[in-house]
Amino acid sequence: MAYDDGFPRTEAVQEVTARVLGASGAELTAVYVLAEGHDDLQLAEMVGGSGVPVSLPTSYPLSGDSPVTRAFRTGLPQWPTPADLAGKEAAPPPDHGGEERRAGTLPATGSAGVLPLGGGTRRLGCLVVVDQAVNAFDADRRHLLELHADQVAAGLEAVAARTMARTERRSLLGPGLDTLRGGAFSLTLRTGRMDADAQVLELFGIAREDFDRRVETLLERTAPDDVPALLAIVEPGGVPVAGQQLSFRIRRPNGELRWLSLRCRVLIGASGAPDRMLGVVADASYLRPSADEVSVVQRLAAALANAGTIRDVSRAVVATLRAPLSADRIAVAELEADRLVVTVLDPPAPEAWPASWQSEWRSEWPDASLQALPTLEGVLRGGHVAVWPPGAGLETGLGGIGPGGLAVLPLPAEGRIVGVCLIGWDAEHRFGPEERSLLTATAGLVGQALVRAHAQDAWHELGTMLQRSLLPRKLPKLAGGVAEVRYLPATMGLELGGDWYDVIPLSDGHVALVIGDVEGHSAGAATIMGQMRTAIRAYAVEGHPPDVVIAHANRLLLGMETDLFATCCYVDLDMEEGIAWFVRAGHLPPLLRYPDGSTEELPVEGGPPLGVSEEAEFPLTEVGLAPGAVLVLLTDGLAESASLPLEEGLRRVREVLGAADPADAGRLADDLVGSGKRRDDDVAVLVLRYDGMRVRPTRARWAVWRLPDAVMHARRFTGRTLRTWGVQELDVALLVVSELVTNAIAHTQGEVQLDLTLVAGRLRIAVNDASPRAPVKPVSVDWEATGGRGLLLVEAMSESWGSVPLSGGKQVWSEICLPPGERVGGTGA
Numbered sequence: 001m002a003y004d005d006g007f008p009r010t011e012a013v014q015e016v017t018a019r020v021l022g023a024s025g026a027e028l029t030a031v032y033v034l035a036e037g038h039d040d041l042q043l044a045e046m047v048g049g050s051g052v053p054v055s056l057p058t059s060y061p062l063s064g065d066s067p068v069t070r071a072f073r074t075g076l077p078q079w080p081t082p083a084d085l086a087g088k089e090a091a092p093p094p095d096h097g098g099e100e101r102r103a104g105t106l107p108a109t110g111s112a113g114v115l116p117l118g119g120g121t122r123r124l125g126c127l128v129v130v131d132q133a134v135n136a137f138d139a140d141r142r143h144l145l146e147l148h149a150d151q152v153a154a155g156l157e158a159v160a161a162r163t164m165a166r167t168e169r170r171s172l173l174g175p176g177l178d179t180l181r182g183g184a185f186s187l188t189l190r191t192g193r194m195d196a197d198a199q200v201l202e203l204f205g206i207a208r209e210d211f212d213r214r215v216e217t218l219l220e221r222t223a224p225d226d227v228p229a230l231l232a233i234v235e236p237g238g239v240p241v242a243g244q245q246l247s248f249r250i251r252r253p254n255g256e257l258r259w260l261s262l263r264c265r266v267l268i269g270a271s272g273a274p275d276r277m278l279g280v281v282a283d284a285s286y287l288r289p290s291a292d293e294v295s296v297v298q299r300l301a302a303a304l305a306n307a308g309t310i311r312d313v314s315r316a317v318v319a320t321l322r323a324p325l326s327a328d329r330i331a332v333a334e335l336e337a338d339r340l341v342v343t344v345l346d347p348p349a350p351e352a353w354p355a356s357w358q359s360e361w362r363s364e365w366p367d368a369s370l371q372a373l374p375t376l377e378g379v380l381r382g383g384h385v386a387v388w389p390p391g392a393g394l395e396t397g398l399g400g401i402g403p404g405g406l407a408v409l410p411l412p413a414e415g416r417i418v419g420v421c422l423i424g425w426d427a428e429h430r431f432g433p434e435e436r437s438l439l440t441a442t443a444g445l446v447g448q449a450l451v452r453a454h455a456q457d458a459w460h461e462l463g464t465m466l467q468r469s470l471l472p473r474k475l476p477k478l479a480g481g482v483a484e485v486r487y488l489p490a491t492m493g494l495e496l497g498g499d500w501y502d503v504i505p506l507s508d509g510h511v512a513l514v515i516g517d518v519e520g521h522s523a524g525a526a527t528i529m530g531q532m533r534t535a536i537r538a539y540a541v542e543g544h545p546p547d548v549v550i551a552h553a554n555r556l557l558l559g560m561e562t563d564l565f566a567t568c569c570y571v572d573l574d575m576e577e578g579i580a581w582f583v584r585a586g587h588l589p590p591l592l593r594y595p596d597g598s599t600e601e602l603p604v605e606g607g608p609p610l611g612v613s614e615e616a617e618f619p620l621t622e623v624g625l626a627p628g629a630v631l632v633l634l635t636d637g638l639a640e641s642a643s644l645p646l647e648e649g650l651r652r653v654r655e656v657l658g659a660a661d662p663a664d665a666g667r668l669a670d671d672l673v674g675s676g677k678r679r680d681d682d683v684a685v686l687v688l689r690y691d692g693m694r695v696r697p698t699r700a701r702w703a704v705w706r707l708p709d710a711v712m713h714a715r716r717f718t719g720r721t722l723r724t725w726g727v728q729e730l731d732v733a734l735l736v737v738s739e740l741v742t743n744a745i746a747h748t749q750g751e752v753q754l755d756l757t758l759v760a761g762r763l764r765i766a767v768n769d770a771s772p773r774a775p776v777k778p779v780s781v782d783w784e785a786t787g788g789r790g791l792l793l794v795e796a797m798s799e800s801w802g803s804v805p806l807s808g809g810k811q812v813w814s815e816i817c818l819p820p821g822e823r824v825g826g827t828g829a
Helices: 011-024 067-074 139-165 175-180 198-204 215-219 224-234 291-305 310-325 374-382 433-470 523-541 546-558 646-659 665-673 710-724 731-747 790-797
Strands: 028-034 040-048 059-061 111-119 122-131 182-188 193-196 244-251 257-268 274-283 329-336 339-346 367-369 386-388 405-413 416-425 481-488 499-505 510-518 566-574 579-585 591-593 599-601 621-624 629-634 683-690 698-704 752-759 762-769 800-806 809-817
Touching (some): 040 067, 067 122, 111 139, 193 215, 215 224, 224 244, 291 433, 374 416, 433 523, 499 683, 510 523, 510 683, 566 629, 591 646, 629 646, 629 665, 646 665, 665 683, 698 731, 710 731, 731 762
Antiparallel strands (some): 028 040, 182 274, 329 339, 386 405, 499 510, 566 579, 629 683, 800 809
C-alpha cells in the first residue's frame, strides 16, 4: 500500500527507522510520515522513551499548529519544549505493539526538536527527538540532528524508490536502506583533531583503542581516487559552505571496498574563519554498481576521455545515457554565476522543451536563469542527485522537461558544482536504487570532464574571440537575392586561420561579395585577414571599380612588412540587372548553379595572389546571372586536403551544389560544408541566390551647375521628376533637396550631382560632391545665427540620413517614407 505521493506505508518503513533512530543520541526519537490523503502526519516508528514518562501522539493533523506541522509546512527545524508536542489537536497515543503506553501531558521541562524530512516539493515527514535534560540540544547537537534527518530522508526515499521500481517480490531491506546506518564526528579544522563515535569507527574498520583522533587516520583508509574530493572538504582552512555531501570509497582492513556517504557542515569561529566541522558518515553500499552499470560507466568514461571540448563532453553524455535510461530528454548545462549556459539539448528542437526555455532561445541554445528555477537552484546548492516522480508539482520550467519523471544531476569537480545534467521522461518513470547509483557514478565523471574541456577550450578561446571579432556578425538583407555564409575553423592545431568573407551593400543597387584566405594558421594570419577585410570594405564603399579595389588591397599588403600573402575573389553584382564583375587574385574560381540545376566552374580570368608583386594586374570578367541562379564562392579548405586533389574536390562540391535545393539558401550552404569531420584547414563558403528585382527602382540624375540659382533649378528638376513618378507630397522632398544642394555648393568645390531613387515607397535623395570631409551636425544653433540649421532640418524631415565616402569625394543621402497611397516604384527612368 502506498500514499498518493509515492511513499510506501509498509512494515519495511518501521523496521528501517527502528534500526537507525537510536543513533540520534536522544532519549526518544520518532518519525512521522504523510498519511494517505495528505490530511495528517502519522507516527511510523518510535525508538527509546525509557527515560521519558509519556509517549508521543500517533498523528498530527496538517490543519493544526503544532511544532510538527509547522516544521513540515515551513521546512524549518523547530525547537519547542516537550509539552508543546502534545497539543490539543494531536490524537492520543494508542497501544503500540502490545506494549502499554502511558498517555498524558509531556513534561514542561526538558528538550525537544522537530526536523523536516526531505526538501523542496518532496516533503516526506518529520523527525522528532525528546530528551529530559534541559538544553540538551546545543548548537552542535542541532547541527548533527539536522544532518541525521537528511540521512533518514535519504533512506526513506530509497524505500519508496525500491518499492515502486520492482514489480517482483523482493526484500525491502536491501543495500539501499543501509544508508541510514551511520555515526557522527566533530573535526577541528585548525589542528585536524577529530572526535568520532563508535559507528564512524566501525564503518572505517578502526578499533576504538587504535584511533588516534587524527583525520589522516581515516584518510589513509580512503580509496586514492577519492582522496582529492574528500580533502577538498575536510582539509583545514577549507572554504566554508552551508552544507556539503560526498560519496566516497574506503578500503577496510579485510580488503573490502565499501562506499560511504558524508554529510557535513563547516562552523565559523569568532574570528570569522572556518573553525570546526560537524558531520554524519553512513554506509552507502547501494552505490556499488551492477554489471550493467559498470558497462555504462565504462562506455561513458571512454567517450569522455576522447572529448576535447565542452560540446564533445555534452554529446558523449547524451549518446551514453539516453538509451540505457530510455530517457526522452537530456540537457547538459554549465553553471556560471546564477545562469545555466546550455551546452547541448537532446532533442535539439525548441518545441520539445518547456515554453519558459523557448522564450530564452537567443541563439543555438537557450540561456536559462536559476532564479526562474528555484527547485533546481536548491538541488545545486545541496550538491546531490535529486529525482522526482510524475506529478511532483515542480515549476513549469522543470516539470515540462520530465512530466513522467525528472532526474537532476549536479556535476561536481574540484570541490564545487560546475554544471548540471537534466534527464526527463514523458511516460511514468519510477527510480530504483540501481538507477540512482548509476546517476551518482556518472555525475562525477562528467563534472571532471567538463573541467578538463574548459582547460582545453581556454587554449582556443582567445583565438576564437579574435576570429569572430574580425568576421561579420551577420549579413545584410539584399533586395533581389539571399546571401548565406558558413565558416568552420580547422579542427587540428590552433583554431585560428586567415579565411574571411564579406557582403558589402554599395550604391545604386550594387553589392560586393568577397571571400579570401591569408596564408597560414596563426594569430598573425588572423590579424592580416582582419586588416585586409577592413581595407577591401573601405575601398569598395568609396565606389572604386572591382579591379581598383583589389589593386589597392595588393599595394596595402605589400607595405605591411609581412611575408604572408593572401588570395581573394571579389564580385561586384548589379542586383537590378544581374550583371556581375569578377576579379580573382590567386583564388579558386567561383561556382555557378543555373536555374535548371546544371553547374559550372566560371572561367574567371585571374591574377596573382595579393602581396606578391607590386606590378600585378587584376583583370575584370563580366558574367550575367539569371533569376534563380546560385553563385558560390569558397576557400580551398572545402575542396582540397592532403588526401583529396583540388580537381576532385571541386567536382564533388559541384555535385552537391547541383543536387541541393536552392529554395533554402541556408540549407544549401550546410550541404556544401557537409559534416563536422576533422579538417586540417579552415572552410569558408559564401552562397548568393540571385532572385532579381521584382520592383525595379526608378532613378533620375541631375548635374548641378554652380550658378546663383542652382538650388532653384535643382528644386524644379526634383518637382518635375517626382510628379512624373506619381508622387504628390513634394514639400518635404523639396526642402531636403534645397538643404543638401545648398551645403554642397557652399562648402565644396568641383562637380555636384543630385540623384533621386524611388523604390518600395521610399524616396532616396543623394547629393555627391568632390570634398572628402563629412558634414558635421552642429551641437547647438544660436537663434540669431543665419546658418547651421540645414542638417538639423534634414535630420528632422528624413526617416534616415547619412554620409558615405566616394572616390575623390562623398555622398550625403536622405531617405523619406512616402505616405500610403503614393506610387511605390516604377519601371525605369
